[in-house]
Structure formats: structure tokens, C-alpha cells
Amino acid sequence: MGDASAMQPLSSKPAFIDLSHALIPNETPACDGHPSYNACCVLSLAKGGIANVHSLTIGTHTGTHIDAPYHFFDDGITVDQLDLSLLTAVPIVVADLRSKKAGEKITWDDLKKHEERLRSGVALLLCTGWSKHWGKPDYSQHPYLDPDVASGLIDMGVRVVGVDAMSPDKVTEEAGDSGHVHRIILGNGGVIVENLRGLEDLFTSGIEEEDMRLSILPLRLGACDGSPVRAVVWSRKVVL
Ligand SMILES: [Zn+2]
Structure with a gap:
């Protein structure tokens, strides 16, 4: 056992950091043209049913997803075909971009200090702090990723990019989502996680970034372009 970290005392207390928005019927925001989330009780114990059962109205891009x-390529793989090794217990790099303003570009300079850890098998999480605008009119005016940076990340082997905003791309009222970063990442074997929340909690969690592990597992939805996920981070030193 040459791994010094394996010699550290293990805590028995699970400590998950939940990076997913709660889905609340008729309240969860949805992009234009996407269905609004709703849950409808179709069987009810209170009404004499054998159990409580709901039907759902949900989009593939509802909430944290x-x-x-x-999503962007007719010949691209669907969400049920994603490589789960990209999405299960993966190491992360969390970039603190909270100083970025509305509509400001995220450049290489902003990510430079993380360069050493950005490699194949690592998920990059962009903490813009924008999740505090969730459900508000300015939610779409988030900072966005320079498409050249997206290309660079792909070249470095990064295949998972998550953001606490509606898109890593520039979104404008007139043109909608520009789609540039989407095409680069999704067109090169990567995936994008959107509408994360609470990324700033990772900076104060007491867990060293190298010890953080992330799981973001989608439903196994055949023929679909995306899926809501439950995104959680924990310390690899914690016995689950
Ligand atoms: Zn999406």
C-alpha cells in the first residue's frame, strides 16, 4: 500500500453534497418550448387506493440534467448509451468563477491554475455562482465558456463539463443558446451537466478537492437526448 491517503483515518459518517435542484411540481423553471415539471397523483392511499402512485410530466432537460x-447530433449516442465510467465516482476539478459577471466569457486564464489536474477521467465543474438566480429572469444571463476553451479541454481528455447555470454556452434572448460549446463537447465523446446547484459548498466542505468524487447518473431513457440526474459529491475517504 504505497498510497499515503489510504493510511488516513476513515470516518464512518457519510457526507454527501447534493448538487441537484429539487423538482417542485408547477414551480420548477423550464426553458421555452420545454415541458414544465408536474407530478399527478393517479393512485392514492387517502382515496382508498392500494398505494400512492404518481404520473410525471418531465422533460429530458428538466432541472439538474x-x-x-x-441532443445536438442526430447520429450521436442517446442517454441510455452513455459510458457510466465517465459518470460514476469520478474525480473532479471545481473552478471558482464567481467573480465573472453576467454574460462574461470564461477564458483559459480563468482555468489556468487547474491545468495540471485537467485530464482524462476528471469532470470539470464550473462554479459561476449563478444557481442563486434559478427561477429568476436573469438566470439565462450567466457567464459562458469560450468555445476555444471547450476545444482545449477536449484535447486534454476532459469529457465531462458541468455548470451551475442553464448552459455552458452564451444564451441571448434574440438567438437563444449559441450551441458552440455543446457541439464541441457533445461532438467529441463528452457530456454536459447543466443546472447544477451548490457548487460553492464544495469550497467549504472540508474535503480536499483531490478526494472528492462525483456521481451524476441519468435514467436509462431509450431514444432520449438527455435525462435529469441526481448529482452528488462525497469524499473518497468516507466509508459509504
Ligand atoms: Zn440540456
Whole structure:
């Protein structure tokens, strides 16, 4: 056992950091043209049913969710075909971009200090702090990723990029989502996670970034371009 970290005392207390928005019927925001989330009780114990059962109205991009390549490419893989090794217990790099203003570009300079850890198998989480605008009119005016940076990340082997905003791309009222970063990442075997929340909690969690592990598992939805996910981070030193 040459791994010094394996010699550290293990805590028995699970400590998950939940990076997912709660889905609340008729309240969860949805992009234009996307269905609004709703849950409808179709069987009810209170009404003499054998159990409580709900039917759902939900979009593939509702709440915290993952985009599969098929979202932007007709010949791209669907969400049920994603490689789960990209999405299960993966190491992360969390970039603190909270100083970025509305509509400001995220450049290489902003990510430079993380360069050493950005490699294949690592998920990059962009903490813009924008999740505090969730459900408000200015939610779409988030900072956005320079498409050249997206290309660079792909070259470095990064395949998972998550953001605490509606898109890593520039979104404008007139043109909608520019789609540039989407095409680069989804077109090169990557995935995008959107509408994360609470990324700033990772800076104060007491967990060293190298010890953080992330899981972002989509539903196994056949023929679909994306899926809501439950995104959680924990310390690899914690016995689950
Ligand atoms: Zn999406």
C-alpha cells in the first residue's frame, strides 16, 4: 500500500453534497418550448387506493440534467448509451468563477491554475455562482465558456463539463443558446451537466478537492437526448 491517503483515518459518517435542484411540481423553471415539471397523483392511499402512485410530466432537460451527444447530433449516442465510467465516482476539478459577471466569457486564464489536474477521467465543474438566480429572469444571463476553451479541454481528455447555470454556452434572448460549446463537447465523446446547484459548498466542505468524487447518473431513457440526474459529491475517504 504505497498510497499515503489510504493510511488516513476513515470516518464512518457519510457526507454527501447534493448538487441537484429539487423538482417542485408547477414551480420548477423550464426553458421555452420545454415541458414544465408536474407530478399527478393517479393512485392514492387517502382515496382508498392500494398505494400512492404518481404520473410525471418531465422533460429530458428538466432541472439538474445531463446532455447526451444526441441532443445536438442526430447520429450521436442517446442517454441510455452513455459510458457510466465517465459518470460514476469520478474525480473532479471545481473552478471558482464567481467573480465573472453576467454574460462574461470564461477564458483559459480563468482555468489556468487547474491545468495540471485537467485530464482524462476528471469532470470539470464550473462554479459561476449563478444557481442563486434559478427561477429568476436573469438566470439565462450567466457567464459562458469560450468555445476555444471547450476545444482545449477536449484535447486534454476532459469529457465531462458541468455548470451551475442553464448552459455552458452564451444564451441571448434574440438567438437563444449559441450551441458552440455543446457541439464541441457533445461532438467529441463528452457530456454536459447543466443546472447544477451548490457548487460553492464544495469550497467549504472540508474535503480536499483531490478526494472528492462525483456521481451524476441519468435514467436509462431509450431514444432520449438527455435525462435529469441526481448529482452528488462525497469524499473518497468516507466509508459509504
Ligand atoms: Zn440540456
